[in-house]
Amino acid sequence: MPKYRSATTTHGRNMAGARALWRATGMTDADFGKPIIAVVNSFTQFVPGHVHLRDLGKLVAEQIEAAGGVAKEFNPLRWMMGLPWATGGCFIHCHLAN
Known part of the structure; x- marks a missing residue:
């Protein structure tokens, strides 16, 4: 192994x-x-444009498990998503993959 x-x-x-x-x-x-494989999924019920990602995340996890791995899904950090706009853009560098 x-x-x-x-x-x-x-x-x-x-x-x-x-x-x-x-x-x-x-x-x-x-x-x-x-192998434990992380699935980063930005699905959330609060953002209508991300709702379709629930099914996509499930599909990815199913394929990982079918290939013999263990899939663990999590959301990316979002706590700074509104910061660039709330501060006039001075912290735009903090807006990551979201």
């Missing part, structure tokens, strides 16, 4: 707490030997 970077949280005594959190998301013992 190849050694994945995620092995720091999926194996060994030191990260038993991290594994407990992984298990709370539905991971099984068999999942800990698979």
Whole structure:
């Protein structure tokens, strides 16, 4: 079995707490030997233009799992999205991939 970077949280005594959190998301013992792949999805019910991304994120996760991986989906950071406009654009460099 190849050694994945995620092995720091999926194996060994030191990260038993991290594994407990992984298990709370539905991971099984068999999942800990698979690659864990993050799916960054900007789906939100608050932005009408992003609603279609829910299904796209599910499709990507299904394909990762069909290929033998474990997909974990999360949203990108949004806390600064309105900042460039609220400040007259002086912090536009903070507006990242959103």
